Amino acid sequence: MKYPNGKRSANAKNVSAPKQQKKTTFSNRGMTLEEDISITNKYYLESQIAVVHKKPTPVQIVNVDYPKRSAAVIKEAYFKQASTTDFNGVYRGKYIDFEAKETRNKTSFPLSNVHQHQIDHMKAVDLQGGICFMIIKFAPLEEVYLLPSKQLFIFWDEQWKGGRKSIPYAFIKKEGYHIPFHFQARVDYAAALDRLISELEEN
16 A cells, blocks of 8 residues: 555565464363363253263262351361272163263373273273263363273283283274264263173164
């Protein structure tokens, strides 16, 4: 643009076209996997698809301060016992129990993210005919998979016999079930669970 004296302003700069904004996916909104699953479970409950809730963590409160009569502040508390898994409930008349884990690793899921008491709990549920699994999110890849407990148990037990300390991404992608991100059901694991149930019934 030229000004009245016919010269270009010294402060004028070339105006470039606005940069295209990076497309935002449902998986990078800053929410954790557990939060996404809780939103999914709320949608499932409202749609009468499943009744699944996050398990409360038992806490022993030992010190409480009352700065106001209408308010209390917990100053000191301890976990009463080790937690089992993150979620449990009923789907299609079957008891389901599962853990949700995220990893920044692109090539494998470290078994250090899981604890022995969680494995013991899942094996006990599995023995009683319940359906156990793990939902694993590979954050850098923005991919989420449902891994059946029996596949998890294989690697967990083998690590104590000199086996590897992680589950390869390629194995999870092959033996697990991919879970898509949707608007309402953020981590829509129902379809993956349907496939798992069908395979269990066939066997």
